[in-house]
Amino acid sequence: MTAKIFSAKPLSLYADRMPKAEPAAAPLPVAPAKPATREKAAPTAAKAAPKVVAKPAPKAGVQAAKAAPRRAVTALPSGEGGLRLVPIQRLAQGGRWRVEAMRSYADPVLYWFTRGQGRITVGGITRGYGAHNAIFIPAGAMHGFEAGPQSYGTALFFGRGEDLGLPREPLHLRIRDAIPQAELSGILDHIQREIDAARPGHDRAARHYLGLLSVWLERHAGAAEAGRSDAYHRLARRYSELLEHGYRSGQGVAGYARELGVTPTHLTRVCKKTCGRSASDLLHDRLIFEARRLLLETRLPVARVSEELGFTSPAYFTRAFQKRTGRTPSAFRKAP
CATH class of the missing domain: 2.60.120.280 (Regulatory protein AraC)
Structure with missing residues (x-):
């Protein structure tokens, strides 16, 4: 699926730390990706400085620019920075x-x-x-x-x-x-x-x-404890790398499996063997963690959080988030 390129208000307008507690969550699958071809954009697109681009993305690295205007996904920093x-x-x-x-x-x-x-x-x-x-x-x-x-x-x-x-x-x-x-x-x-x-x-x-x-x-x-280099472990590491770079794109497990040259069934079998979770669990876990972080550490509206994370609609995001955490995004944000 082609990466999104956002052109909305700068995220800095919403920045505001609001640390809150949250109970343990139950697992849930996230929406399947829309059937499309994943765009292999320049890897720096999601690693740019945490500012939302207000202009259309340059043609370089965006091969499907003839479609409707898209907006770049801008990752907020996960750490506080500094020693x-x-x-x-x-x-x-x-x-x-x-x-x-x-x-x-x-x-x-x-x-x-x-x-x-x-x-x-x-x-x-x-x-x-x-x-x-x-x-x-x-x-x-x-x-x-x-x-x-x-x-x-x-x-x-x-x-x-x-x-x-x-x-x-x-x-x-x-x-x-x-x-x-x-x-x-x-x-x-x-x-x-x-x-x-x-x-x-x-x-x-x-x-x-x-x-x-x-x-x-x-x-x-x-x-150091040597990492196993068999085919299963190599594939799990490669999937993890792809997932970390593309989890905001809205792409599902089938898309990642296609990039890795395997079937979704085989990718899930590999992940269960190497870490005890399915490929889908790893993807959804990463998405919901980022959703929680954005809800707690910024003032982004729920609809914008949904958009940032590649969900097909705010309604689907709300259902997915509630099934996984036990609360709606708004309730999670307001909880003490």
């Missing part, structure tokens, strides 16, 4: 969907679990995690994890614009020796201390500690 450390449990405040649903961040993140256990899904592949597991997620990588009441640790968001030589692929490190455990915890403590300090050069000092952390990751990358 910050957040306790694992605080990430789940306002609803466990904030960590369990499939989503991505605009900046790299390192999860350092010091207690507890659960499962984490990265790139369509699910693994278990436990105490003293360090999991590095590159910017834009789709993931989600269980955060139970006994899960403790720290999430380090690296911020954007830093050239630290960080890994380009996810890393899952199971740190069993006490010395590297203490090294990592010590680096994170130093970073937090510099962030909190008002001493001269504290920001520069924090960046130097980030460099040390990058070296720590490099030194331990050889011990």
